[in-house]
């Protein structure tokens with residue numbers, strides 16, 4: 001008869017072959033649930049279901065797939081994430097609004113620069129320089 005604590009299914013049952021060729025029932029603690037994808041929630045492949053003490057002793061390469069987002073996202077979601085990062089999908093309306101906002105900001109900046117130069121009473125050369133600077137979106141890094 002099994003001991004009282006082994007009568008329930010708290011422990012899992014493992015058949016172990018002894019050296020004397022007998023099969024014996026062993027009671028072991030249950031394994032944790034499989035790791036899930038952070039995006040779609042499917043079980044991750046290549047991530048072992050083991051108790052923490054065993055996971056800590058495993059080499060890092062055997063704990064998760066060696067690719068970007070390995071152990072966090074499934075391969076499908078990883079592909080999506082990489083593609084989205086490379087070319088972000090934006091709605092055409094949002095893009096237009098952003099462009100308008102940018103152009104408005106640039107116009108304001110240009111006007112402010114011109115006003116400043118006028119107030120200081122500097123020569124036309126300074127005005128031209130300010131206009132050039134305003135036209136350039138990104139200053140050169142050297």
Ligand SMILES: [Zn+2]
Pocket residue numbers: 037038039040041042073074075076077078
């Ligand atoms: Zn996924």
